[in-house]
Amino acid sequence: MRHQKKTVKLGRTAEHRKALLANQVCSLIEHQRIKTTLAKAKAVRPLAEKMVTLGKQGSLHARRTALSVLRQKDAVKKLFDEIAPRSANRNGGYTRIIKLGQRKSDAAPVAFLEWVDAAAVVEEAAPDGKSKKRKSGKGEPSEAKPPRKSKKSEPNE
Amino acid sequence: MGVPKRKTSKMRLRTRKASHRWQAPQLGKCPQCGSSVPPHTACPSCGYYKGRQVLTVEGA
Ligand SMILES: [Zn+2]
Numbered sequence: 001m002r003h004q005k006k007t008v009k010l011g012r013t014a015e016h017r018k019a020l021l022a023n024q025v026c027s028l029i030e031h032q033r034i035k036t037t038l039a040k041a042k043a044v045r046p047l048a049e050k051m052v053t054l055g056k057q058g059s060l061h062a063r064r065t066a067l068s069v070l071r072q073k074d075a076v077k078k079l080f081d082e083i084a085p086r087s088a089n090r091n092g093g094y095t096r097i098i099k100l101g102q103r104k105s106d107a108a109p110v111a112f113l114e115w116v117d118a119a120a121v122v123e124e125a126a127p128d129g130k131s132k133k134r135k136s137g138k139g140e141p142s143e144a145k146p147p148r149k150s151k152k153s154e155p156n157e
Numbered sequence: 158m159g160v161p162k163r164k165t166s167k168m169r170l171r172t173r174k175a176s177h178r179w180q181a182p183q184l185g186k187c188p189q190c191g192s193s194v195p196p197h198t199a200c201p202s203c204g205y206y207k208g209r210q211v212l213t214v215e216g217a
Binding site: 100 | 201
């Protein structure tokens with residue numbers, strides 16, 4: 001009987017769902033914080049926390065178990081070397097979901113999924129803007145772009 | 158065939174329809190900037206949630 005064995009199906013077949021969740025966890029490991037729909041964030045969270053538990057065990061067996069789920073060596077390495085050790089004093093609850101309201105296009109509720117023990121990462125739009133500005137400054141057509149620059153730079157300041 | 162015995166009175170109809178009335182969303186106030194925010198949600202106008210900056214908002 002599958003009493004109380006809850007699976008968030010996300011409208012996908014089992015293999016599609018497993019691949020999606022593994023990819024999401026790998027992205028979370030790489031970027032420390034991901035922005036997805038609330039349903040996906042809630043589905044990813046248990047898997048992400050289970051992977052941290054494996055990371056805290058630290059054994060070769062745990063590493064291979066994590067690799068069999070995530071299928072990305074870089075992500076597993078970072079999980080075991082960075083993310084699991086910094087949550088060593090925490091018994092579960094390694095991730096946090098922050099609701100961000102509804103998406104404009106399809107009104108889907110969107111959320112951030114992030115590590116609780118990560119240093120506070122504010123979504124950094126400024127560095128990208130700066131690099132774009134530098135590139136556009138180096139670019140040849142200078143007449144068309146300066147007004148755009150000023151529009152972009154003012155709201156940031 | 159089962160058929161209504163009585164015409165539905167205006168009152169009965171309107172009482173039934175009254176339960177479908179639209180209700181405005183319950184909004185709270187952002188402690189940081191004072192704008193209206195849905196509960197348990199990062200403020201879309203200043204990016205604060207639970208006393209810390211969660212996201213950068215354009216033009217804030
Ligand atoms: Zn606010």
